[in-house]
Amino acid sequence: MTCIRVLSPVGTAKLANTAAPPLPADLAGRAVGFIDNNKANFDRLVDDIGALLRERYGVRRVLHRKKANASSPAPPAVLAELAKECDLVFAGSAD
Numbered sequence: 001m002t003c004i005r006v007l008s009p010v011g012t013a014k015l016a017n018t019a020a021p022p023l024p025a026d027l028a029g030r031a032v033g034f035i036d037n038n039k040a041n042f043d044r045l046v047d048d049i050g051a052l053l054r055e056r057y058g059v060r061r062v063l064h065r066k067k068a069n070a071s072s073p074a075p076p077a078v079l080a081e082l083a084k085e086c087d088l089v090f091a092g093s094a095d
Contacts, residue, residue: 024087028058033086035078037070042094061085 024030032053034046043064050062063086065078070093082089 026057027053027088029060030087031061031063031085032059033063033065033082033089035074035082035089035091036064036066037091037093038066038068039070039094042092045094046092 032050034050036042036046046062046064050059050064053059053062063082065074065082067074067078
């Protein structure tokens with residue numbers, strides 16, 4: 001008789017409450033960051049959005065950092081840099 005072992009794919013969730021800070025009332029003089037998931041065309045999108053944010057809303061600086069790929073998280077060093085340097089960060093995706 002053959003014994004079959006069945007594994008459950010259900011994991012345990014760690015619950016934590018985190019409050020996001022409020023968004024800035026305006027973007028003038030602010031630094032905005034983008035986390036690029038390395039999908040096609042996001043670099044073009046960031047360039048265009050960055051230019052628009054600078055021209056229309058007075059954004060001072062745009063930082064664009066890439067992840068290794070779409071399925072992995074951003075490295076802690078990248079997150080720390082964006083948290084330190086930016087007033088607002090967008091996680092992006094494109095195809």
